[in-house]
Each structure stands twice: as C-alpha cells, then as structure tokens.
Amino acid sequence: MDPRTSAQDVMRCDLCKTAVVQMHCDTCLVNLCKACVGEHMISDQTKRHEIVPFQLRKSTPLYPVCKSHNKERCEMYCKQCDIPVCATCLTSDKHLGHKLLKVLQVLDEKKDKILKEQTELKETIYPTYEDIASDVQNRMSQLQKEYGDLSTAITKHGEDWHREIDKLVMKLKAEVDEIKNTQLQTLQKHLDEINKTMSDIKDEIDSMDVAVNSNNISKLFSVRSEIDRHRNLPEKLVPSLPKFAPGKIQAEFSKLFGTVSSSSLTSDKHGYSMKTKQKSQEAGFSPPVKQLLDEPETVTTIDTGYDRYLYNVACLSDKEIWTIADDKTMKLYSINQGSLLKSITTKSGNRPTDIAVTKSGDLVYSYYSDKTVNIVKNEKIEEVIRLQNWIPDGVCSTSSGDLLVIMYSDDSKQTKVVCYSGSTEKQTIQFDDKGIPLYSSGRYFNIYLYITENRNLDICMSDFGAKAVVVVNQAGKLRFRYTGHTPAPKNQPFYPLGITTDSQSHILTADYKNDCVHIIDQDGQFLRYIDCGLRGPWGLCIDTNDNLFVAQNENRQVKKIKYLQ
Known part of the structure; x- marks a missing residue:
C-alpha cells in the first residue's frame, strides 16, 4: 500500500x-x-x-454504587466505618458523629497506598523470592555435589574390601540415594511453592496496574492486597548430610564396613530476610543478614568513674572504647575488664564537644570554644580544622577516611554539615532543593547535634532542636526525616541525641527523654525500641560485631547491649 x-x-x-x-x-x-x-x-x-x-x-470519576441503597452514588467516605457512603446513608443514625470526607479526598490516599504496596511487591518482595528461589536451587546443586563426594568416599572404602563386600557397598549407596531423593523431592516441593507464590505476586502486581490506571473508583476500592501474607517469607529448609563412618575390616562385614547416619531438613522461619536496596562500601562485599533479637540483653556495664555527666562513647576496637564527659579528660577503657587504660587531656583544658575514631584508629574531637577539630596521634594532639564565624559540634569519620563536621553559626541562626578531606573542605550540606534549611538553628544543650554515615553512604544526623533524625544521601539530597514513634516508652516527646549505624544499615538513635534507643531501617521505618533499663541514654556507638554501646548521662555508665542474632 x-x-x-x-x-x-x-x-x-x-x-x-x-x-x-x-x-x-x-x-x-x-x-x-x-x-x-x-x-x-x-x-x-x-x-x-x-x-x-x-x-x-x-x-x-465513577463513584461507587451504595451497597445499602441500590443505584445511589457514594460521593462521601466514612473514616470510622472505612466505606463509601451515599446521601441516604448520611441521613441515617449509622454514621452519626462519624468523620466524613469526600470520596475524592480519599482516592489519592488509596492510590498512593496501592502504588506503595505495588512498588514493595515489585521492587522488594518479588526480588526477595527470586533470591530465595536461587538459594534453594544453589543448595540443591551443592547437595548434589556433596552427595557425590559422599558416594565417592563409600566407593573408595569399598574397593579396599574387594568383591566380598560389593553387595554391601551397593546397599549402602542405595540408602544414600534414597535419602538424597527424599531431600531433593522435599526441596523441589518447597521450590514449587516459592515459584507459585512468585507467580501470585506477579498476578497481583498486574491487577494493581489495571486498578491504578483505571478511572473506576469501585475497581480501586475492590483491590485487596495479599501483601501481608507475602511479607511472611517461607521457612528456610537446610538439609543435613548423612555421614559415612568406615569401620575396620573384620568378620562382620555389614557392621564393620560402615554406616550412613540419618539426615534431616531443618526449618528456620527467620532464615530469609527481605531484600533491601543498599550499596556495600566495599565492592563485592555483602554482610551476613542478622535478625533483631526478640529481647535485647545487656552484656556488660562499665563504670567510667566520671564525677560529672557522661556524654559520648566511641569504639576504638571490639575491646576498647573512648568516652567523654563534662570533663577535660578523654578516657580509654577496656571493655572486658572495665578498667581505665589511658587518659588524654584536651589542649584547652576544657571538655570536648564530640569524639570519633578514624579508620586508622586515631581519636578525633571537636571543641566549641576555640572552634577547632583536633586529632590525637601517639597521644599528641594536632589541630586539623580551625573555623571562622562557625562553631563545630558533632563529628564523625566516614568510610572513605573523610571527616563530617556539624557546625552552627556564631549567631546560632544557621546549621550545616561540612565534609573535610584532611583540612580541605569538600562538600557543604545545608539546604534542600527548595532552598529551605535541612537542619534546625539555635542551641538547646552544650551538645545536641550528632552525625554518622550509614553503610549505603547516607549521612544521618540527630537534630535535637527539630526533634528529628535527618537523613540525606551522599549528594546531600534529603531522603527522609524520622520524628519518632508512638507510643513511646515514657510517653515523652522525641529528643534524639547520639546516633550510630550497624552492618544491616539500621540507624540507632538515643531518646534521652524516654530512656530508650530507637532502631529504624535505612528508609526511616521504625523497627523497635531498646530500653534494657537505660538511664538518660546519650552517646552511642557500634563495634564490628554489632554490639551497641550506650553512654548513660545520669549514672555515668556505659552499657554494652546485644540486640542482633
């Protein structure tokens, strides 16, 4: 044509x-x-x-038809009953005193919820099931290899026994094959169930697409997500291999040749965890997945011996911690012994504002009076940064070896985060995309701003004045603000102080008023509280084994707490 x-x-x-x-x-x-x-x-x-x-x-908009009054359009929505209602419904006593909204007001909220759940299904849950399926397939392949090794061992031992024991060898190999087949069949059934769930998830995602792209409100309200069921990941089946125990060559061949031990497939409800989007700080390195303990436990308590308030703690290693208080002395303690190993007095003779430990193991501290950031090398103090018109506050060392310094202006009206390579300023983080300040201004305590870097390179700051944890990405773009969780242990307002992160990219922050520590994930979702009888928790740090150290302001003690499996 x-x-x-x-x-x-x-x-x-x-x-x-x-x-x-x-x-x-x-x-x-x-x-x-x-x-x-x-x-x-x-x-x-x-x-x-x-x-x-x-x-x-x-x-x-295609308004839903009322289920109670046929053919009437539902243009309102009852929040208490969580259903659309028509004009006739509104005149009845059933919804008297209930909060009513226009159905179109609820529409966007409903769409957002569906889209979020669809995103979680598409980007988190389904990829997690893909990983689980791959894990089961890998286990099956490894099982084939290990059973092959087992068969080879039996065969080798059988050759030493010559023809007389050929039948016995075949009998034992048959037992191994039977166990293997039973385990493989069990794993295959498990894999089939996982694949079926993955198919259901894809179907659910497709149905959500249809609902979201439709202008039919009834269709949107008819969407009933199975996401809660999908969040409950399948049990992890871990087969145990039978062992071949060769015996000495004597008269009773069947007993002395050796036996194959029994085996099993253990089930672990917590064997898998939901897939997260996070970049490892080291290429090719993926930390082992650790689950939160049902009940965190105190491992040890260290009495620092300070006469005045304890403010912060920093891990030098898994055996030693630095501490600072309302005192001019920075003290290094043995964790296991609880004994004082070393004391360093600040140059000025006044207490430091904050402390951190660098990748090379040097102690860094900020000092507000002379506006400096200093480093302690071989017990000698060197000035690294001296500010003009700005006062340093919280400080931390990054995975790349840079320093992040929180600072506020002389008039206390501005707050910003500056990244330094040595004494060279590399980056300043102060405003969002609309030019609005990211952090609060004004001083509330002598120390009230703390900072840390997460494994995904997010920069996390506890902003006492804003009653929030403010998290920006590596480029300084705002990711989220966490403003606490209710109900709080003591029903007090959220006032975050010390902040740290662990190998799972969890963010932990001390809540001084509620005598607890909040754990949130890398996207700002609340996970749990840690209290363990804390009294005025202030500073926090994590060692390489994910043990939490909490500096308690009131009793001047440091608690070591285990909260991950």
Whole structure:
C-alpha cells in the first residue's frame, strides 16, 4: 500500500457505526457521535450518564454504587466505618458523629497506598523470592555435589574390601540415594511453592496496574492486597548430610564396613530476610543478614568513674572504647575488664564537644570554644580544622577516611554539615532543593547535634532542636526525616541525641527523654525500641560485631547491649 495515498480510518460511533466519534460516556465507556447522545441517554435510565467530549474521556470519576441503597452514588467516605457512603446513608443514625470526607479526598490516599504496596511487591518482595528461589536451587546443586563426594568416599572404602563386600557397598549407596531423593523431592516441593507464590505476586502486581490506571473508583476500592501474607517469607529448609563412618575390616562385614547416619531438613522461619536496596562500601562485599533479637540483653556495664555527666562513647576496637564527659579528660577503657587504660587531656583544658575514631584508629574531637577539630596521634594532639564565624559540634569519620563536621553559626541562626578531606573542605550540606534549611538553628544543650554515615553512604544526623533524625544521601539530597514513634516508652516527646549505624544499615538513635534507643531501617521505618533499663541514654556507638554501646548521662555508665542474632 502506498503511504502517500492511504490513511488510517477514524473512530466511529459505537451506536450508529458510521458517524465520527465526538462524545464519550464516562459511565458506560461508550464512544458516541452527537446525534446518538440522546438515544444513549434514554437507553438505560437507571444510570447517571456522564457525557463528555471524546478528548476528555475517562476524566469523570465513577463513584461507587451504595451497597445499602441500590443505584445511589457514594460521593462521601466514612473514616470510622472505612466505606463509601451515599446521601441516604448520611441521613441515617449509622454514621452519626462519624468523620466524613469526600470520596475524592480519599482516592489519592488509596492510590498512593496501592502504588506503595505495588512498588514493595515489585521492587522488594518479588526480588526477595527470586533470591530465595536461587538459594534453594544453589543448595540443591551443592547437595548434589556433596552427595557425590559422599558416594565417592563409600566407593573408595569399598574397593579396599574387594568383591566380598560389593553387595554391601551397593546397599549402602542405595540408602544414600534414597535419602538424597527424599531431600531433593522435599526441596523441589518447597521450590514449587516459592515459584507459585512468585507467580501470585506477579498476578497481583498486574491487577494493581489495571486498578491504578483505571478511572473506576469501585475497581480501586475492590483491590485487596495479599501483601501481608507475602511479607511472611517461607521457612528456610537446610538439609543435613548423612555421614559415612568406615569401620575396620573384620568378620562382620555389614557392621564393620560402615554406616550412613540419618539426615534431616531443618526449618528456620527467620532464615530469609527481605531484600533491601543498599550499596556495600566495599565492592563485592555483602554482610551476613542478622535478625533483631526478640529481647535485647545487656552484656556488660562499665563504670567510667566520671564525677560529672557522661556524654559520648566511641569504639576504638571490639575491646576498647573512648568516652567523654563534662570533663577535660578523654578516657580509654577496656571493655572486658572495665578498667581505665589511658587518659588524654584536651589542649584547652576544657571538655570536648564530640569524639570519633578514624579508620586508622586515631581519636578525633571537636571543641566549641576555640572552634577547632583536633586529632590525637601517639597521644599528641594536632589541630586539623580551625573555623571562622562557625562553631563545630558533632563529628564523625566516614568510610572513605573523610571527616563530617556539624557546625552552627556564631549567631546560632544557621546549621550545616561540612565534609573535610584532611583540612580541605569538600562538600557543604545545608539546604534542600527548595532552598529551605535541612537542619534546625539555635542551641538547646552544650551538645545536641550528632552525625554518622550509614553503610549505603547516607549521612544521618540527630537534630535535637527539630526533634528529628535527618537523613540525606551522599549528594546531600534529603531522603527522609524520622520524628519518632508512638507510643513511646515514657510517653515523652522525641529528643534524639547520639546516633550510630550497624552492618544491616539500621540507624540507632538515643531518646534521652524516654530512656530508650530507637532502631529504624535505612528508609526511616521504625523497627523497635531498646530500653534494657537505660538511664538518660546519650552517646552511642557500634563495634564490628554489632554490639551497641550506650553512654548513660545520669549514672555515668556505659552499657554494652546485644540486640542482633
């Protein structure tokens, strides 16, 4: 066909089939010409036909039909009953005193919820099931290899026994094959169930797409997600291999040749965890997945011996911690012995603002009075940074060896985070994309701003003045603000102080007023509280084994707490 003389046909009216489409019924989803509009309107008078120009089709909301009063449109929504309601419903006593909203107000919220759940299914849950399926397949392959090694061992031992024991060798190999087949069949059934769930998830994602892209509100409200069921990951089946125990060559061949021990498939409900999007700080390195303990436990308590308030703690190693208090001395303690190993006095003779330990194991501290950040090397103090018109506060060392320093202006009206390589300023983080300050201004305590870097390179700051944990990405773009969780242990406002992160990219922050520590994930979702009888928790740090150290302000003790399996 010659494209210069041919063309596609225009859309025709669904009623007369000849005239060009000009109008559209959003209620019946029918294309109409102007001449057929009247005929369509009277064809079904039980409906409220919404006729719009064809270009504006699907622009009219299709309100749900009331289940109690047939044919009436539900243009309102009852929050208490969580259902759409019509005008007749509103006149009844059933919804008296209930909070009512226009159904269109609830629509966007419902769409957002569906889209979030769809995103979680698509980007987190389904990929997790893919990983689980891959894990089961790998275990099956490894099982094949290990059973092959087992068979080889039996065969080798059988060769030493010559022809007399060939039948016994075949008998034992048959036992191994039977155990193997039983375990493989069990794992295959487990894999089939996982694949079936993955298929269900894909179907659910597709149905959500249809609902979200439709203008049919009833269809949106009819979406019932199975996401809670999918969040409960399958049990992890871990087969145990039988062992071959060769015996000495004596008279009773069947007993002395050796036996195959029994085996099993153990089930671990917590064997898998949900897939997260996080970049490892070291290429190719993926930390082992650790689950939160049902009940965190105190491992040891260290009495620092300070006479005044204890403010912060920093891990030098898994055996030693640095501490600072309302005192000019920075003290190094043995964790196991609880004994004082070393004391360093600040240059100024006044207490430091904050401390951190670098990758090389040097102690860094900030000092507000002379506006400096200092490093302690071989017990000698060197000035690294000296500020003008700004006062340093919280400080931390990054995975790349840089320093992150929180600072506020001399007039206490501005707060920012500056990244330093040595004494060279590399990056400043102060405003969001709209030019609004990311952090609060003004001083509330001598120390009230703390900072840390997460494994995914997010920069996390506890902002006491804003009563929030403010998290930005590596480029300084705001990711989220965490403003606490209710109910709080003591029903007090959220005032975050010390902050740290662990190998799972959890963010932990001390809540001084509620005598607890909050654990949130890398996306700001609350996971749990840690209390363990804490009294005025202030500073926090984590060692390489994910043990939490909490500096308690009131009793001047440091608690070591185990909270991960």
